[in-house]
Amino acid sequence: MRVTYNWLKDFVEIKLPARELADKLTMAGLEVVSLEEKEGDFIFEIEITSNRPDWLSVLGIAREVAAITGAKLKLGAAKEPKSLNPKTKNLGPKINIENKNDCSLYTARIIKNVKVGPSPEWMRQRLELIGCRSVNNLVDITNYVLFELGEPLHAFDLDKLDPEKIVVRRAKPGEKLATIDAQERNLASNVLVIADQHKVVALAGVMGGKETEVNEKTKNVLLEAAVFNPLIVRRSRQALALQSESSYRFERGVDLEMVRKTSARALELIKEYCGGEEVTFGLSGLTKVKEAKVALDASYVAKILGINLAPIKIKQMLTRLGFKIQLKSKSIFNVGVPSFRQDVKQQVDLIEEVARIFGYARIPVSLPSIRPDLTPEKRRGLVSEIKNMLIGLGVNEAITYSLIDRRGLNSLGFLVNAKPVEIMNPLSQEQEVLRPTLILGLARAAAFNLNQKQDYVALFEIAHLFRLEEKPAEELALAIALSGTKSFLTEQGLVRDEASLLNLKGVVETIFNRLGIIDYDFINRGASGIDVYAHNEKIGVMLGLSPQTLKELDVKNRDLFLLEVSLDKLFSFAKLNKRFIPLPKYPGILRDISFILKEELSVKDILALLKEKGQPLLRNVLVADYYKGKQIPAGYRGLTLSCLYASSERTLTEKEIQPLHDALCETLSQKFEVKIR
Amino acid sequence: MDIHAVSSQIDLDIQQVDSFEALEEFRLRYLGRKGILAELTSVIPSLSKEERAVFGQQVNALKNKLLSLVEDKQKSFSVSPEKRRRTSSDLGMPGLAQELGHLHPLTQITDEICAIFSRMGFTIVEGPEIETEYNNFTGLNIPLEHPSREAFDTFYLKEKTEGGKQKTEKLLLRSHTSPVQVRVMKKHKPPLAIVVPGRVYRPDAVDASHSFMFHQIEGFMVGKDIKFSDLKGILAMFAKAVFGEEIKMRFRPHFFPFTEPSAEVDISCIICKGQGCSVCGRKGWLEILGSGMIHPNVFKQVGIDTKQYTGFAFGMGVERIAMLKYGINDIRLFFENDLRFLRQF
Known part of the structure; x- marks a missing residue:
């Protein structure tokens, strides 16, 4: 959301320089990610969290500025307009909302004899400062009001539709619409549309149709201001891969009680800058939201935040944010939530408001008392011990992706008799399944290093592997890869030691010994490698990769030895309680x-x-x-x-x-x- | 003298040779002028012609064996042990030791952070990477329609379709470590002080700063008197322990469904010390974690009485912290496992 310093000043008196204001906003939860000085104004770019759609407008941010600086909010343009004359209420086109859940309020205002032309200079400049291209006075006014008050508007060329009846409904099978961006779109049946009696004229809350778009020749206008269901707008936007300033706001929720004010504000500007006169105003749906009441206990503020605030202070802060406060008892308030704060549902939501306005920085620092918990972290401790042993043996720790390709698994053949767990929505074929073995990823990491001209590669990984059993299961496993020739100096000079299965066996035996596992075995199964057993249970496999697999991994002139054991199984056999055996009394x-x-x-x-x-x-x-x-x-x-x-x-x-x-x-x-x- | 007996005696004796002195002794015993070989040779003239040929060959073979054994041993003690022990060779030479392997930098950072919280009394807990929709979302007050539940923000597992059987709950790859909060709080009563390290997954296209797999550390505390000010205190200690005493910290209001009030936490930029540089985007601050007071709706889901108990929670990305701390500029390096990278840590 972009907003300018001068535009904010329309709604609130600001004494702070722009930079200081930016810091204050950031510390109040409106993170100013950039501040730029341009054409005598300052542009604030603010990241608005998804729970605060009320901040997606100049008015909303101005309200926050008023609350944090203590200045008064000048409603100005947002005031209840005179033209909200109940007499004109239902004189407009007939509006038929098929499902009130899709659209809780729809208003249509008919304005005739407008003159479309360039926008006034000040409006064009403000729009362009916040990155909105100026089109013509009519379109610019709808955009200007959208940014100013946060309510999307749409102007139709009245003469290009049948104003007899406006329908808000879901699209019918086979319906199409050419949108303003000149694309012909097929409409899925869950898309909410605006239609007249003959055809679809707009995608509700997302984008208008090309045919009914206003242009220089437009004389008469139908101005739409409405509230559409956030979820339905999101679904339409996704289905059509279309995002607009309107859909962005509807998806997060717009303030129903601002709809008519917004429409009136646009009318006011149209009258002033496009000429024209209002003919009728039609409305269907709700005009008021039932005010939510939330009880707030001042003592709970202290319990959550760790600060003691006088109830009067709390009342002041909340009042400045637009809440209506009634004192129920000495420290309990009954708080009326304004319609633009649909995010406030319970006490803690109000406490966050108090904390924000008070300032997180001013909340003191304390330390809680902690009851020590000495539950041994057996598994994590053992994993850490194994890792340290492995690095002591010169093996480096790798971390490879848990999501892999099925093709690579197939190349390992016999190793992967377990069914892999499949991902419903993979990013690509490279990540279509959860790995049932660590070996593939580690072999690839080893191959990568061999191809970087490493003479010797020793890698291990400890991570979960996944199998599709009754339901998807995961298991902690250790894999080790050895390849190449290790060269090291001794007093006798250079020694070259070529990696072998026995090296691999030695590494894993070291771990077995350390865990007190003496009953283990390595059984050669020929082409399918060597099975690793502990206590007569198969816990893993060890192998040298076949020439075919090496070729697929792009490994040349090297052997690659791999081992994988289940740590969950291994740990179940670990004997960690040590017993002293008396030293021999007699020499051997x-x-x-x-x-x-x-x-x-x-x-x-x-x-x-x-x-x-x-x-x-x-x-x-x-x-x-x-x-x-x-x-x-x-x-x-x-x-x-x-x-x-x-x-x-x-x-x-x-x-x-x-x-x-x-x-x-x-x-x-x-x-x-x-x-x- | 039985030549075979001599041969096996040689095998035994040579194994006992463990020094130059012993080797010299061995050489003299067998190959010396009055040695065993000489003794054997001296017998030859007394033998018959046939015997002489056979015995001569055997003695010759024995001599060759002895010579090669002595030579091999000699090679193995190229420097006199005396000299080796006391005067040593060129100390400018590299020392001789087995090369150590290296723990992955993400493991080192995770261990460091867990150790800090451990010292403050937190217990380390881990959880599965395959999670239920309930633990990952619903239990954490993330409503059914929240955008993060969409398929482009979370990896879902393909469902088994078994002849029209009723489907069980949707399974997914956890998109954060927070489901462990739900698991722990359902099983254990407060007071709780827990840290949870682990792998998490989100369908982000891979680039220098995004990865579909990454690591998080989650922490939370629940008790009768846990306040926002305690969250500030604990995290301030954490930041100082990881980034140094000089580090400044700030808490900014933010939004997370599972905490209220929520805060994003920044530290003063470790590169420019808050002056503003390219790493911190000229802001002087670096965002390192998200936190807040555990939302009453979460407590309700797990059955903890919100009248009695309050709590805070926080979570951070391990890659982010490792990148800041080590000055790593591309997240992909963590998963490429290039030894030239791993050996730097």
């Missing part, structure tokens, strides 16, 4: 076993067998080293296991251990055909 003995093993055999089975057969003295077995190379025959790999023997009762001797250790080596040779070296 470390013995290594080096052997070569067929490639296809798994170390997992070997470790399991050793642990079983080595009881009770074999306390731990670790993979100490593994190698391939010249010394190892093809189809084999070399392994060194480190075995810790210990007893809680005594210090073991080499002699005691040797037979056990030999026996274990023997078992390995037999069961796994390993060759001990």
